[in-house]
């Protein structure tokens with residue numbers, strides 16, 4: 338009896354170790370086949386910040402962060418939107434200059450890895466990249482502050498390959514309100530509405546992640562094309578202002594849009610959020626530690642921030658959030674918005690990832706979990722990427738129509 342008990346203990350602990358080390362072995366053959374035959378699209382990754390100090394190269398497997406070419410291949414991440422991002426407080430020509438530097442950094446990574454990456458700007462180009470065995474690299478500008486209130490700048494970004502713009506980041510910009518700032522414009526200003534119209538004409542997706550509820554409804558009314566929520570989760574499960582309410586998701590879906598579920602633990606788990614809010618000293622301590630470790634290097638701050646958050650979880654100061662919470666949000670969004678209106682927008686390399694979804698190699702677990710939940714293979718493919726491709730195709734169609742003067 339004692340011996341048997343011991344054996345059980347050994348089995349449990351070695352299974353635990355294996356689970357920590359590799360997840361790929363727990364993926365069923367059906368899930369593996371389905372996942373690797375699908376086009377997997379992720380509409381939000383902050384890896385661009387890592388390109389900026391010149392020390393990180395996408396081609397080399399890294400032991401930190403979530404994204405590099407070898408790990409994208411391991412997890413069959415087929416199309417990735419690299420975020421062009423800086424804090425909302427950076428404005429004017431400095432914001433434009435910094436955005437151009439980031440766009441160039443993404444394009445240079447693509448140029449350096451022609452066997453693995455190809456710059457894509459349309460749904461058809463993503464499918465073509467897939468046929469050639471390459472990963473499609475795309476770009477999204479995360480925050481309207483980067484156009485410096487100038488439609489010409491927006492057009493230039495589009496010409497360089499940018500295919501979505503998030504109307505705000507966490508602060509208001511000159512023409513749109515953010516969900517995490519004090520309302521200043523009652524949603525979109527008249528110029529903000531012109532920005533949306535010009536994005537429609539250019540075929541740049543209108544991204545409503547981060548924006549206030551009123552900005553979302555203004556954009557929904559003005560836009561002739563479906564909207565994108567590039568990295569947003571469900572407010573019904575986790576009450577973050579930048580998550581979408583059930584009603585918003587329904588209205589978004591009614592116009593053909595797609596909500597791309599964000600994996601950040603603070604947007605997934607109410608328990609995690611409550612624990613963070615209950616202990617503001619933790620956040621202060623983390624900020625101080627980040628400056629110590631990274632100075633003002635944003636790429637470093639993001640990765641170290643994730644590491645420190647993990648340390649707090651290990652020390653019992655914050656609750657552990659597992660990747661199954663992502664599945665809970667996907668399932669809720671599907672129930673509310675419909676199977677054609679949900680996708681993936683990880684926030685990899687820009688947020689705190691849940692246990693079991695540390696990097697791109699873990700993506701097949703999403704396929705496995707959805708199959709286990711009873712989703713059909715066709716439905717899983719929609720969530721993995723086909724829904725996003727449909728929205729892109731529709732945005733391209735509207736752009737062609739507007740340019741032909743119809």
Ligand SMILES: [Zn+2]
Nearest residue numbers: 479546547568
């Ligand atoms: Zn964001």
